[in-house]
Amino acid sequence: MSQxxxxxxxxxxxxxxxxxxxxxxxxxxxxxLATAAVLKxxxxxxxxxxxxxxxxxxxxxxFVRLGPADRPIRTSAPVEMPDxxxxxxxxxxxxxxxxxxxxxxxxxIYNAPPRSVPDELAALPSTVRAIRVDAxxxxxxxxxxxxxxxxxxxxxAFPFLGAEKVLEALSEEFAGKHPEAVASNExxxxxxxxxxxxxxxxxxxxxDLPIAHxxxxxxxxxxxxxxxxxxxxxxxxxDLSVSRTGSLPVFNRERCIHCGLCDLVxxxxxxxxxxxxxxxxxxxxxxxxxxxxxxxCLRCVESCxxxxxxxxxxxxxxxxxLRVPLFPDLIE
Amino acid sequence: xxxxxRTQNLPxxxxxxxxxxxxxxxxxxxxxxxxxxxxxxxxVAKAAGPNTIFLGPTGCMYVANASYLCTxxxxxxxxxxxxxxxxxxxxxxAAYRVLLRKGKRTGxxxxxxxxxxxxxxxxxxxxxxxxMMYRGHDALFICxxxxxxxxxxxxxxxxxxxxxxxxxxxxxxxxxxxKTLFPKDPPQLVxxxxxxxxxxxxxxxxxxxxxxxxxxxxxxVQGPTFLHIHAPCPKxxxxxxxxxxxxxxxxxxxxxxxxxxxxNGEYRYQFKPKKYKPVRxxxxxQARFAHLSEAHIAKLQxxxxxxxxxxxxxVATPVPTPQMH
Numbered sequence: 001m002s003q004x005x006x007x008x009x010x011x012x013x014x015x016x017x018x019x020x021x022x023x024x025x026x027x028x029x030x031x032x033l034a035t036a037a038v039l040k041x042x043x044x045x046x047x048x049x050x051x052x053x054x055x056x057x058x059x060x061x062x063f064v065r066l067g068p069a070d071r072p073i074r075t076s077a078p079v080e081m082p083d084x085x086x087x088x089x090x091x092x093x094x095x096x097x098x099x100x101x102x103x104x105x106x107x108x109i110y111n112a113p114p115r116s117v118p119d120e121l122a123a124l125p126s127t128v129r130a131i132r133v134d135a136x137x138x139x140x141x142x143x144x145x146x147x148x149x150x151x152x153x154x155x156x157a158f159p160f161l162g163a164e165k166v167l168e169a170l171s172e173e174f175a176g177k178h179p180e181a182v183a184s185n186e187x188x189x190x191x192x193x194x195x196x197x198x199x200x201x202x203x204x205x206x207x208d209l210p211i212a213h214x215x216x217x218x219x220x221x222x223x224x225x226x227x228x229x230x231x232x233x234x235x236x237x238x239d240l241s242v243s244r245t246g247s248l249p250v251f252n253r254e255r256c257i258h259c260g261l262c263d264l265v266x267x268x269x270x271x272x273x274x275x276x277x278x279x280x281x282x283x284x285x286x287x288x289x290x291x292x293x294x295x296x297c298l299r300c301v302e303s304c305x306x307x308x309x310x311x312x313x314x315x316x317x318x319x320x321x322l323r324v325p326l327f328p329d330l331i332e
Numbered sequence: 333x334x335x336x337x338r339t340q341n342l343p344x345x346x347x348x349x350x351x352x353x354x355x356x357x358x359x360x361x362x363x364x365x366x367x368x369x370x371x372x373x374x375x376v377a378k379a380a381g382p383n384t385i386f387l388g389p390t391g392c393m394y395v396a397n398a399s400y401l402c403t404x405x406x407x408x409x410x411x412x413x414x415x416x417x418x419x420x421x422x423x424x425x426a427a428y429r430v431l432l433r434k435g436k437r438t439g440x441x442x443x444x445x446x447x448x449x450x451x452x453x454x455x456x457x458x459x460x461x462x463x464m465m466y467r468g469h470d471a472l473f474i475c476x477x478x479x480x481x482x483x484x485x486x487x488x489x490x491x492x493x494x495x496x497x498x499x500x501x502x503x504x505x506x507x508x509x510x511k512t513l514f515p516k517d518p519p520q521l522v523x524x525x526x527x528x529x530x531x532x533x534x535x536x537x538x539x540x541x542x543x544x545x546x547x548x549x550x551x552x553v554q555g556p557t558f559l560h561i562h563a564p565c566p567k568x569x570x571x572x573x574x575x576x577x578x579x580x581x582x583x584x585x586x587x588x589x590x591x592x593x594x595x596n597g598e599y600r601y602q603f604k605p606k607k608y609k610p611v612r613x614x615x616x617x618q619a620r621f622a623h624l625s626e627a628h629i630a631k632l633q634x635x636x637x638x639x640x641x642x643x644x645x646x647v648a649t650p651v652p653t654p655q656m657h
Contacts, residue, residue: 058362223401233406235360235397243365260348264540265577267370269359284353293359297366297566298574326359 005041005160007068008083015079016154018062019098020088021242022051025147028173029086030062033151033161036169037066041162046073059092059242080211084158086150087111088135090316091242093120100212102128109153109196111135111146116316117202124203131157133196136246144181144188152192163193236327240268241319244296248319249309251288256308258282262300270294272324288324292331337432338440339470340383342548348541352378361397361404366573368563368580369393369476371537373447376474376561379547382407384443385424389417389457391449392565393476395483408442414456417446418464421471443551444471450491451481454518461522465556468528472550472557475518478565486568490516493588494635495628496620498568503623510623514635522558523594530555533593536562538580539603546593562589570619579617586614587640599644611636 007014016033020026027049034047049062063079081101087110092098102108104125112118113134121130135149142148151170155163167189174181224230263271263286270293276282286308301309312318325331345351356377363370369392377384386409388394394411397404412420425444431437446461453461453475461473480498481487488498494514497503501511519532531553535543543561550557564580566573583589587608593600611633615621624632 227411229398229401229403229409232403232409233358235362235402235404236358238360238362238402240360240362245365260351264348264351264375265371265537267363267367267374268361269355269357269374273353283349290359295365297576299366299576302574303577 005037005043005162007043007066008158008160010068013071013073014066015082016064016066016084016086017079017082018060018064018086018088018150019092020060020062021092021245022058022060023245024060024088025145026060026062026086026088027051029147029151030064032170032173033154033166034064034066035173036162036166037064040165040169042069043067044069044071044073046076048076050078081208082106084109084154086154088146088150089242089245090116090118091244093118096123097212099123099209102209104128104206104208107131107157109133109150109157111150113137113315114197117199118316121199121202122204123209125205125207125209126201126203128203129157130199130202131196132199133192135192138191138195139188140246142184142188142191144184148185148188149192152189152194153196155189156193156196163189236331239292240295241291244291244294244314244319246296246314247298247311248291248294248296248314249289249298249301250312250322251286252308252310253286253288254308255306256286257306258285259305260284260286261303261305262286262309265299265303267297267299268293268295270326271300272326288322290326291319291323293326294319337429337470339552339554340381340440340443341552342379342381344545344548345541351541351544352381354378354382356380356382356384356406358404358406360402362399363392363396364565364567364573366566366576367392367396368537368565368576369449369478370397371576372476372535372543372561372563373397375537375540375543376445376447376547377405377407379544380407380443380445380551383440384408384445385410385428387412387417387421387424387444387446389446389448389452390414391452392478392483393447393449412446414448414452416460417448417452417457418460418462418473420460421446421473422464422467422469425469425471441470444469445551446471446473448473448475449481450475450477450479450489450518454516454521455490462526465522465526465529465558468555470554470556472547472559473522474547474559474561476561476563477518478563478568479515480565480568482565482568491518494632495615495624496569497623498620508623508625509628509631510620519558519560519594526556528556529558531557531593531595532559534560534562534589534591536580536584536589536591537564538562538577538584539591542591542602549593568620570622571617575617579614582609582614582617585609586611587636588614590640590643592643601644604640604643608636608640 018026030047034045037043037045044067046065051060084107107129109131133153135146138149155161272287274287276285357374384407488500497510503510533546591602
C-alpha cells in the first residue's frame with residue numbers, strides 16, 4: 001500500500017463531474033482516475049457514468065467521488081455539487097446544466113482552442129478557477145483522445161491527485177487491449193498536465209451555483225394514455241451540434257453541381273435544398289447545411305464529385321455563421 | 333363478401349434527380365454519426381411515400397430514434413417487441429383490410445413495412461417473421477443488417493460474420509479468431525421455406541437508387557415480401573464514420589455481400605464483378621477484424637469463394653447507379 005494522500009477538503013468527499021458526449025472517453029477517464037485513487041493512492045473512490053444506449057454523440061456524465069481510506073463511500077448518487085467540472089466539448093457550454101452545482105471555490109476545466117473564452121463562462125462564480133486546455137488539438141496531434149489530455153490537466157490542476165499514479169493507471173488500462181495507444185496517451189497526458197491556461201475573472205456570478213434538477217417535458221403525470229406519440233417527427237426540435245467531434249463539412253456553392261449525391265449518403269437529412277431557376281439548369285439547388293442536425297460524419301465530403309463539400313475544423317461560432325436552416329418557419 | 337383491396341403502384345426511378353424530394357424520416361434522431369441503418373431508413377421512407385405504416389421492433393432504429401415520446405417518423409409508426417414484429421404487421425394488415433371492408437377507411441391499403449434489425453429478423457424475431465411470410469400478409473419485412481446487436485453494446489448476432497470481434501465473441505488465447513461461426517443467410521431462409529413469398533431481394537446503402545427501386549417493387553407486390561439491406565455500423569464494426577458507403581461498396585466488390593433479386597422463383601444477380609477483390613481489402617478497414625491472422629482471413633476467403641461460386645449468371649443492372657469517384 002502506498003502512502004495515504006490527503007484530500008483538500010477534509011470534512012467532505014472530493015467530487016468531480018465529467019461532462020461529455022459519447023465517444024470522447026469520459027467514462028474511461030473517470031474509471032482510470034477512480035482506479036488510480038483506490039489502488040495507488042490509498043483513497044476510497046467511486047465512479048459511475050450516466051448515459052443512454054450504446055451510441056456515439058449522446059450526452060454522457062461521468063462521476064468520480066474520492067474520500068479518505070477510513071471513510072467508506074456509501075452513496076452512488078450523481079455528483080450534484082462538484083468540486084471540479086471537466087467539460088469535454090465546447091458545445092456543452094450552451095447547456096446551463098453543465099455548470100450546475102459548482103462550488104464557489106471550485107475548478108472548471110474546459111476544452112477549447114487557445115485564446116477562446118466563450119461568453120457562457122460568465123455563468124461561473126467570479127471566485128472559480130477556470131482552466132482552458134486545447135484537449136482536442138493536442139489529442140489530434142498526439143494521436144490520442146481528449147480524455148487523456150483532460151486527465152493530465154486535472155492532475156496538473158490538483159497536484160494531490162498524483163499525476164504519475166494516474167498515468168500509470170491510464171497505461172495499465174490500455175496496455176491489455178490497445179498496447180499501441182499507451183505511448184500516445186502518455187504524451188497527450190503530459191502535454192495536458194503542462195499546457196493549460198488558468199483564467200482569472202471570467203465568471204460574473206456570486207456564491208455556489210444552484211443544483212439543477214432536470215424536469216422532463218413528459219412524465220408519469222403528463223404523458224398521453226396508451227403510449228401515443230402526440231407529435232410525430234418531433235425530433236426536429238433536438239439540437240445535435242454536440243455530436244460533432246471537431247470537424248464539420250463546409251459547403252462551397254460556387255463549385256456545387258447540385259447532383260444530389262450528398263443527399264443520398266447523408267443519414268441525417270441536414271442538407272437544405274431550394275427550388276432552382278424556372279427553366280434553368282437545375283430544378284433543385286443545394287443551399288447549404290443545417291448544422292443543428294449535422295453529426296459530422298463527413299460522408300458528404302467523401303461522396304462529393306465536385307469537391308464542393310470540404311472538411312474543416314470546427315471553431316466556436318463557425319457552424320452558427322454558416323448554418324442554412326432546414327425549417328426556417330419552425331426553428332430559427 | 334370480399335372487397336377488392338387496391339394497393340399502391342409506386343413507379344420505378346432511373347436517375348438521382350427523380351428521387352422524391354419529400355422526406356418522411358426527419359432529422360434530430362440520436363443515431364451515431366455516419367449510421368448506416370439510419371441512411372437506409374431515410375431511403376426506404378422516401379421510396380415508400382406518405383401512405384405508409386412503419387413497425388419498429390426493438391433495435392437501433394427504435395432505441396436511437398424513438399427516445400421517450402419523440403420520433404423522427406412523420407408517417408404512422410408503432411413500436412413492437414423485438415420478438416413479434418411479424419405478428420404485429422400481420423395484425424395491422426388484417427385490421428386495415430377489415431376497416432376498408434366496413435367502409436371506415438377508404439382508398440388504398442397503406443404500405444406496411446417492418447423495419448427490423450438482424451436480431452429482430454433471424455434471431456429473436458424469427459418465428460413471427462416466418463409466420464407472417466407463411467400466412468401471406470401483404471407487408472414488406474425489411475431486415476437492415478448491421479451484423480450485430482449494436483444498441484446494447486455490439487453483441488454477436490446470427491448474421492455477424494466469421495472472425496468478428498464482438499462483446500460476446502472477444503478474441504483471446506483460447507479462441508483467437510473471435511466469432512467462430514459463419515453467418516445465417518436471411519433471404520435464403522425466407523425463400524426456402526415460405527411458399528407465399530413472391531419477391532425477395534438484397535440491397536445496400538452503397539446503391540441508393542437501386543435500394544429505392546427494390547423497396548418500391550416489393551411494395552407493389554401483393555403478398556409478403558422481404559428485403560435484406562446491408563447497413564454498415566461505424567460503431568460496431570469500428571471504422572471511420574465517413575467510410576460507411578465505401579465499406580458497403582467494398583462488401584459487394586469482395587463478395588462478402590451479394591446483390592440479387594428473387595421474383596417468383598427466378599434469380600437476377602446484380603453488381604457481380606468479373607473479378608472479386610480479396611476479402612482482405614474489406615477486412616483491413618474494420619477494427620472488428622484487426623486481430624485476424626492470415627489463416628483466419630484465408631478461411632473467410634474460402635467461405636466467400638464458395639459463396640460466390642454458387643451464385644448464378646449475372647444480369648445487367650436494371651438502373652443506372654451513382655458513380656462516385
